[in-house]
Ligand code: HEC
């Protein structure tokens with residue numbers, strides 16, 4: 280998988296017909312069979328051999344329902360919308376990007392996707408998005424609208440995806456669907472710039488509980504809301520190194536490192552994506568012990584078995600990671616007392632462990648989401664990190 284830090288490019292304007300290649304049905308079908316059928320199925324029925332255990336599932340392209348469009352709710356996407364999806368993929372899902380395919384082939388794929396469903400007999404209705412107010416956007420107004428329009432019911436008061444309705448959301452295909460964690464801009468499926476957010480709000484995400492707000496609010500107000508949503512995205516501090524400071528310095532001086540988490544849970548050969556996507560780590564130490572402060576977003580608080588939990592795994596030798604296939608040095612899951620607080624979708628845990636002997640050690644972090652245990656999505660882990668005692 281590619282790492283998606285950059286915001287998706289601005290949605291292309293209508294491409295002049297002269298720049299698009301003429302449809303070549305055979306080339307499109309071949310490119311689809313080579314690159315897409317394993318997930319979307321040979322006829323687009325969503326039943327490819329790799330389609331099991333993906334969440335969300337590969338789309339049934341034959342049904343003609345599309346989430347990421349610049350067109351009115353219920354109308355098909357434009358060619359450019361499909362071209363964007365194929366080129367950039369859909370981060371946060373298993374849909375990869377196809378930058379590696381020549382542009383000509385991507386256009387043939389667009390035409391082939393259009394041939395798979397009857398939806399494209401209707402004309403797409405591109406929406407007008409009004410003028411981008413830039414710095415003139417009214418964030419206070421946007422914040423008000425966030426509550427007035429009920430975004431908080433699904434996305435939670437602070438946008439962590441933990442609203443009161445979040446637990447029961449289901450998509451058109453009968454699968455549970457998470458309300459996006461709006462504070463994690465890097466996890467958005469189709470770009471996190473104010474304009475990307477605006478487009479999602481105006482068009483809605485067809486097939487999901489996320490409606491279109493094109494009728495509900497004035498265009499300039501949707502811009503205010505889009506800028507507000509952009510403003511609550513926290514800048515991640517990704518690193519492969521975690522620095523621990525002396526205890527005397529206090530948490531304020533302990534640098535925060537953000538770690539991406541992925542699922543380690545395999546079923547029938549498929550990786551089941553985790554519901555907790557990242558964890559923030561701080562660390563302090565004294566002569567005997569090292570104290571980790573972990574914070575992470577979890578949509579529901581579970582203290583009963585299967586409970587929410589975290590663990591740190593310390594390896595004395597940071598370079599021994601390839602020899603440690605099993606989790607040697609495993610220091611156990613959190614005790615209940617270590618789970619410090621759960622507030623508005625965010626856990627804080629404090630874990631005290633024996634101090635490793637050297638100045639450097641290997642560090643891994645795991646998080647369990649008890650609320651997702653029955654779906655098999657409950658455990659996620661970081662890569663091996665380097666812990667440095669400053
Ligand atoms: C490894 C699996 C996988 C492969 C390979 C794959 N897709 Fe997807 N695709 C997905 C998943 C999963 C989704 C659903 C994402 C979602 O619902 O948010 C998706 C969604 C889509 C969508 C719907 C976008 C929307 O707006 O809702 C289109 C179009 C699409 N894929 C086209 C393609 C094409 C064309 C190819 C080949 C070039 C391809 N996909 C290859 C997994 C895959």
Ligand code: HEC
Nearest residue numbers: 428429430433457458459467468469470476479487488489
């Ligand atoms: C009924 C529940 C519901 C309401 C109300 C709702 N959303 Fe959503 N929203 C969702 C779900 C579910 C998704 C995730 C869809 C998916 O994963 O395919 C989502 C996705 C999003 C995305 C992410 C798109 C991406 O690219 O990944 C944004 C941004 C967003 N919502 C903003 C808002 C705002 C702002 C409001 C209020 C105006 C709102 N939503 C109201 C359920 C809702």
